[in-house]
Amino acid sequence: MGLRVLAVDDEADFIETLVKRFTYRRIPVTAAANGPEALARLDREDFDVVILDMRMPGMDGLTVLQEIKKRHPLVEVIILTGHASVEAGMQGMSLGAYDYVLKPVDFGELLEKANKAYERKKLNESRDHS
Amino acid sequence: MADSIRVLIVDDEERFRDTLAKLLSRHGFTVRTAGGGNEALALLTEAPCDVIVLDVKMPGLSGQQALPLLRAACPEAEVLILTGHASVDIASAMIAGGAADYLLKPCPTDELEGAIRAVYDRRQATRPR
Amino acid sequence: MNPATILENHRPPLWPHTLLAPLLAGAAVLLALAAPPVVGFALALFAGAVCIGSALTLARRVRSGERQLRELDKRLLQSQKLAAIGELSSGIAHEINNPLAIITQEIDLARELFGPSGCPDPADLAEVRDSLDQIGKQVERCRLITHKLLNFARKMEPVLQEEALEHVIEDMAILAEREAKGRGVAIVRAYDQTLPTVRTDVPLLRQVILNLLTNALAATPQGGTITLATRRSDDQIIIEVRDTGCGIPPENMAKIFNPFFTTKEPGKGTGLGLSLSHGIVTRLGGTLTAQSTPGHGATFTVALPL
Structure with missing residues (x-):
């Protein structure tokens, strides 16, 4: 089974385009509009990579990241944010994000990152089982 | 209050010195605050004080470096070391350098207040006006 | 133990090997030149024996010196480790003590504002709330430190x-x-x-x-x-x-x-x-x-x- 993506962003237009582009590449993708919705999805279904926006109303991205890493430590998270702050980047990376990327990001690049994150998850899982 | 003890708090933690100032003022002390050694020296040239509450670890001029300068700027003041640093060596070196006493953070306010009064009373006894 | 004392203890002097032995051997060789062949041969043997004996003693001394130095190195490393632990704990103490000091004061202030009646003056309510906020902030600061320390301690195997x-x-x-x-x-x-x-x-x-x-x-x-x-x-x-x-x-x-x-x-x-x-x-x-x-x-x- 290949890469399964969960995309979390409150910007409907952005997420819609993202879903379309992943679907076009035949990569299963699910959208969530906010943190609690994403966490609920993760509890019910298996995902490999979460693409997470930092600035969302309600639960902020860092809290969502922390929760994801607590409940599903093997799931890899790529943070996609329009807001550059080295401080937030440091926090995100030290909380276990795979990468911290500034918007706008080229879709090809994002796909490559998602695949790399997926590869890491597989490596991690194979080690856990051995 | 006729004989209000004049205290100068020197600490780089803003909230710490502000709340301590608030508490001591409520208890009848006359309080000024400084965020570091240099600011404290400037304040002492404006007006002397009775007791200096001095932190040890501060950026810029450390408490240890500031101690002789503060004593020179205001010889009549007693210096009380209040430090979060667990280094007894530094504290005892500062006592040898003329500090009156030292307390370890965190320290209940009444204990600190007692120490300020004790140091002040000792000074009044040894140096009668 | 003072490192210097380990090296200084029970050290016989060096001069029998560095001065006396070469002198004896040299004299024996000079005498051997003038003496009849049999005596000369014996003297040369004597000179050789003195040299070999001294060399062996010196080599042994050098080796034991090296051993002691290694021992010293080990102790030094140990004491450096202890010093590092000391520095670490003093660092933790300082980092946690400062927020604790603020918390202690805010509690003292809030208690005082509550007064003997147990009910703060309405004018002081904002100040009490501010104190509570500050306590929350400082607890967060402590939490951040302890969490980072835990990160420090956690030995997650790298994924290559x-x-x-x-x-x-x-x-x-x-x-x-x-x-x-x-x-x-x-x-x-x-x-x-x-x-x-x-x-x-x-x-x-x-x-x-x-x-x-x-x-x-x-x-x-x-x-x-x-x-x-x-x-x-x-x-x-x-x-x-x-x-x-x-x-x-x-x-x-x-x-x-x-x-x-x-x-x-x-x-x-x-x-x-x-x-x-x-x-x-x-x-x-x-x-x-x-x-x-x-x-x-x-x-x-x-x-x-x-």
Whole structure:
């Protein structure tokens, strides 16, 4: 089974385009509009990579990241944010994000990152089982 | 209050010195605050004080470096070391350098207040006006 | 025990071997020249025996000296370790004691505002609330420190992935660049395009690079430059973060990788960034080093095995 993506962003237009582009590449993708919705999805279904926006109303991205890493430590998270702050980047990376990327990001690049994150998850899982 | 003890708090933690100032003022002390050694020296040239509450670890001029300068700027003041640093060596070196006493953070306010009064009373006894 | 005393104890003098023996042997050889052959042969044998005996004694002495030195080295390492633990605990104490001191005071103030009646004056309510907020903030500060310490203690095995080094570090450079622009600092890339891929833990290395860039940003004044360079050196890949900031005073150089060492304002930095980075790079099988000429910036170098 290949890469399964969960995309979390409150910007409907952005997420819609993202879903379309992943679907076009035949990569299963699910959208969530906010943190609690994403966490609920993760509890019910298996995902490999979460693409997470930092600035969302309600639960902020860092809290969502922390929760994801607590409940599903093997799931890899790529943070996609329009807001550059080295401080937030440091926090995100030290909380276990795979990468911290500034918007706008080229879709090809994002796909490559998602695949790399997926590869890491597989490596991690194979080690856990051995 | 006729004989209000004049205290100068020197600490780089803003909230710490502000709340301590608030508490001591409520208890009848006359309080000024400084965020570091240099600011404290400037304040002492404006007006002397009775007791200096001095932190040890501060950026810029450390408490240890500031101690002789503060004593020179205001010889009549007693210096009380209040430090979060667990280094007894530094504290005892500062006592040898003329500090009156030292307390370890965190320290209940009444204990600190007692120490300020004790140091002040000792000074009044040894140096009668 | 005083190290000097170990070396000084039970040391017979050296002069019988360095002075007396060569003198005896020399005299014997001179006598052997003048003496009849049989006696000369005996004298030469005697001279040889004296020389060999002395040489053996000296060799034994040198070996035992080396053994004692090794013993000393071991003790020195042990005492250095103990000193590091001492410094670490004193650092933790200081970092936690400061917020605790604030909490203690806020509680004292709030209690006082509540007064003997147990009901604060309406005019003081805002102040009580402010005290509670502050207590919350300081608890958060303590929590951050303990969590980082736990991160420190956690030995997560690195997950090694093949990746182009540029892909690992470029996102961190972009992130730092946006912030640098706002402060009038330029980020210059000097990537070696011919580098082979690295096998490393990608997010861990990103964390290190971002930390080094953050430190460089904090140290570099407006108009300064931060250079992010990669190159190959024998069987190592080198990543360099150079800044044109204030540099590191020599007296701080030995301490910068110590946990809790910071030159930032209280509450602004935990002083764990560089020591965490150092720990990560070591776990990745590499080294993290620093060079600096005060006033002329600093260079942090990550060297990773290929």
